[in-house]
Amino acid sequence: MTSSTEGRTSLVAGYLQHIADQCADDRSGAVADYIPELAAVDPDQYGLSLCAHDGYLYSVGDTTTEFTIQSMSKPLTYAMVLGRHGSDVVDAKIGVEPSGEAFNEISVDSRRRPRNPMINAGAITAASLLLPQHREVEPGVVDEAFAELVEFYSACAGRRLTIDDEVYLSEKSTGSRNRAIAYMLDSFGVLGTDPDAALDLYFRQCSLRVTTADLAVVGVTIACGGVNPRTGRRVFSRRTAQRLLSVMTTCGMYDGAGDWVTSVGIPAKSGVGGGILGSLPGQLGIGVFSPRLDDHGNSVRGVDTYRHLSADLGLHMFNITRESRVTIRAVYDIGEFEIGTEWTGAQRARLRGCRDRVRVYELQGDLTFSGAESVLRRIDLDIDACDIVIVEISRIDVIDPVARRMVLGAGSTLAERGKRVLLVDPDGVVREGLRRVENGSGVDSSSKIILPHVHSTMEAAVADAESIQLEGV
Ligand SMILES: NC(=O)CC[C@H](N)C(=O)O
Numbered sequence: 001m002t003s004s005t006e007g008r009t010s011l012v013a014g015y016l017q018h019i020a021d022q023c024a025d026d027r028s029g030a031v032a033d034y035i036p037e038l039a040a041v042d043p044d045q046y047g048l049s050l051c052a053h054d055g056y057l058y059s060v061g062d063t064t065t066e067f068t069i070q071s072m073s074k075p076l077t078y079a080m081v082l083g084r085h086g087s088d089v090v091d092a093k094i095g096v097e098p099s100g101e102a103f104n105e106i107s108v109d110s111r112r113r114p115r116n117p118m119i120n121a122g123a124i125t126a127a128s129l130l131l132p133q134h135r136e137v138e139p140g141v142v143d144e145a146f147a148e149l150v151e152f153y154s155a156c157a158g159r160r161l162t163i164d165d166e167v168y169l170s171e172k173s174t175g176s177r178n179r180a181i182a183y184m185l186d187s188f189g190v191l192g193t194d195p196d197a198a199l200d201l202y203f204r205q206c207s208l209r210v211t212t213a214d215l216a217v218v219g220v221t222i223a224c225g226g227v228n229p230r231t232g233r234r235v236f237s238r239r240t241a242q243r244l245l246s247v248m249t250t251c252g253m254y255d256g257a258g259d260w261v262t263s264v265g266i267p268a269k270s271g272v273g274g275g276i277l278g279s280l281p282g283q284l285g286i287g288v289f290s291p292r293l294d295d296h297g298n299s300v301r302g303v304d305t306y307r308h309l310s311a312d313l314g315l316h317m318f319n320i321t322r323e324s325r326v327t328i329r330a331v332y333d334i335g336e337f338e339i340g341t342e343w344t345g346a347q348r349a350r351l352r353g354c355r356d357r358v359r360v361y362e363l364q365g366d367l368t369f370s371g372a373e374s375v376l377r378r379i380d381l382d383i384d385a386c387d388i389v390i391v392e393i394s395r396i397d398v399i400d401p402v403a404r405r406m407v408l409g410a411g412s413t414l415a416e417r418g419k420r421v422l423l424v425d426p427d428g429v430v431r432e433g434l435r436r437v438e439n440g441s442g443v444d445s446s447s448k449i450i451l452p453h454v455h456s457t458m459e460a461a462v463a464d465a466e467s468i469q470l471e472g473v
Pocket residue numbers: 069070071072103104120171178206270271272273297
């Protein structure tokens with residue numbers, strides 16, 4: 001498996017690779033076989049991508065492999081329809097209650113509406129709302145609606161998506177169940193358009209090709225309230241984003257919604273192609289792909305991956321923190337050290353070169369995975385400008401176990417590049433983790449762990465920085 005991030009090999013990519021490795025051996029489940037194109041895929045493929053709220057992308061595994069979006073298209077078409085008609089019109093046609101049934105169940109609620117937009121009945125109704133609301137649909141109208149749909153999906157993914165024609169034609173020629181659903185809806189008067197046109201649009205949307213990176217970017221666009229952070233473009237409104245997160249939470253993983261929310265807690269949507277799209281509000285987007293499915297039609301390794309992301313990286317949406325995002329409240333350089341008279345002329349000359357090589361980062365808020373990820377990336381970005389980094393965490397109250405490991409792990413990753421990390425931690429928020437690592441029950445499995453020096457005051461850290469600088473003189 002390959003791993004790629006947009007920068008240097010990072011701690012975060014290492015965590016993702018570790019999760020991928022833990023899920024790799026599970027060969028249970030079976031690939032979707034209702035059409036030959038899906039049955040023929042390599043079942044062992046696996047990819048995982050994560051996109052941070054500023055658009056930075058991490059990927060491990062088969063992340064360039066394209067697969068069909070299938071039901072992960074449902075939230076996107078729903079978003080389009082909400083934008084076009086407003087929630088009142090849409091709510092009159094499609095409910096928002098979890099159905100507790102399979103995705104292709106032929107059922108409606110007491111008002112004869114599909115129960116929610118994440119099951120096929122709701123998704124076909126959503127697709128119908130992108131077409132002219134009369135029965136006589138002229139040729140070319142579906143093409144036009146599809147072109148707009150591709151435009152919208154592509155804006156969410158930040159890249160032009162294309163259709164898999166074989167999958168589309170196969171879906172179209174074998175879709176009796178979906179046809180039954182559409183005609184039932186039509187008989188109830190739910191569809192204002194030609195049911196075959198709605199089906200055609202639905203089959204096309206399901207056949208668009210994506211990668212896990214695309215899914216992560218779509219997920220982060222939802223997480224960021226409708227703005228794609230990679231393009232800076234607003235694709236849909238904040239209200240729509242809130243709606244998508246709500247229905248993904250309650251209905252995205254079909255009949256196991258309660259279990260999903262408690263054990264994973266990441267709004268998500270799966271597709272029978274083996275993908276799972278996830279969106280953690282305000283924080284990040286996730287894309288996973290592995291073709292073998294469980295009885296609900298969700299990717300087996302995909303579900304397992306999400307369980308790990310939630311448990312190991314603390315990514316549950318109800319991981320309560322005081323401030324949702326840690327902030328770097330100040331960054332400054334210590335400047336030139338006092339140079340004592342005991343030093344020789346040559347030493348003094350070299351000491352002067354130490355100037356501005358010690359940089360302080362003061363953090364505040366609660367430190368979670370996402371916060372630690374962005375802080376470490378910021379440090380990584382600046383690192384050529386300094387030799388010693390002092391991270392001041394006296395204003396951090398709560399630190400997640402994963403964030404603690406990340407902060408401690410920075411000692412090793414920066415040491416590889418000849419840099420040192422010192423922590424100012426008066427309240428001992430990292431101390432517990434430090435003890436565990438020192439006892440050998442730690443964290444990163446890297447052979448030599450270089451821990452940051454931990455100090456209780458800034459003065460002590462600065463004095464330590466000074467003596468480290470002097471060692472090299
Ligand atoms: N759950 C899914 O991904 C279902 C999509 C599939 N094309 C169908 O409509 O049956």
